[in-house]
Amino acid sequence: MISKCMSSPSKNKGSGFEREIAKFLSETYKESFIRAPGSGAYVGGKNQSRTQFLHEGQIRSFKGDIVPGQSFSKMNIECKFYADFPFHLLLSGESKIIDAWIEQLLDVAETDDLNLLFMKFNRKGRYVAVQCKLTWITDNFFFYGSKKHGDWYIMEFDSFFKNNQHLVKSYSGSSDTTSNNILTITTTQ
Numbered sequence: 001m002i003s004k005c006m007s008s009p010s011k012n013k014g015s016g017f018e019r020e021i022a023k024f025l026s027e028t029y030k031e032s033f034i035r036a037p038g039s040g041a042y043v044g045g046k047n048q049s050r051t052q053f054l055h056e057g058q059i060r061s062f063k064g065d066i067v068p069g070q071s072f073s074k075m076n077i078e079c080k081f082y083a084d085f086p087f088h089l090l091l092s093g094e095s096k097i098i099d100a101w102i103e104q105l106l107d108v109a110e111t112d113d114l115n116l117l118f119m120k121f122n123r124k125g126r127y128v129a130v131q132c133k134l135t136w137i138t139d140n141f142f143f144y145g146s147k148k149h150g151d152w153y154i155m156e157f158d159s160f161f162k163n164n165q166h167l168v169k170s171y172s173g174s175s176d177t178t179s180n181n182i183l184t185i186t187t188t189q
Helices: 009-029 044-055 055-065 088-092 096-107 157-172
Strands: 075-082 114-121 125-131 142-146 151-157
Touching: 009 075, 009 157, 044 088, 075 096, 088 096, 088 142, 096 114, 096 125, 096 142, 114 151, 114 157, 125 157
Parallel strands: 075 114
Antiparallel strands: 114 125, 125 151, 142 151
């Protein structure tokens, strides 16, 4: 008897979104971003002990849903694509769904990582959730105060990258303290 292994439509949907994000980031930053092999928490949660036996490159490869480009050593990404999302729960201050996604993201994060939660919902668009501890440029956002995971901004995807493309690069780059690079932000009036 021959068994056919078929992935579920929801898994295919999620994998497709991860490839979409990897392609977008590759084109935006002119570096290679790829969907992580197996795209799961190989080093997260109960598997955190595996990091003891892996080198830095391997840990980065298994950390999130996307393996970032080489100069993005402090980038951690989780991608979620669902049919719908109860945005009204963000206003109540308790959304078990987004708390679970943030926990997945932070489970594998290191202290100084830039943690990005990319979300896509049918007929509602794409969004990015980022921690408020960093400075971001935005004209519209949802604020979400997670009791367990701190304060987060949720912004529309295209607007986020239009306003923050250079900040993302700066925040997720090497923590090299010997560099003479200075981030300059200019505004247009």
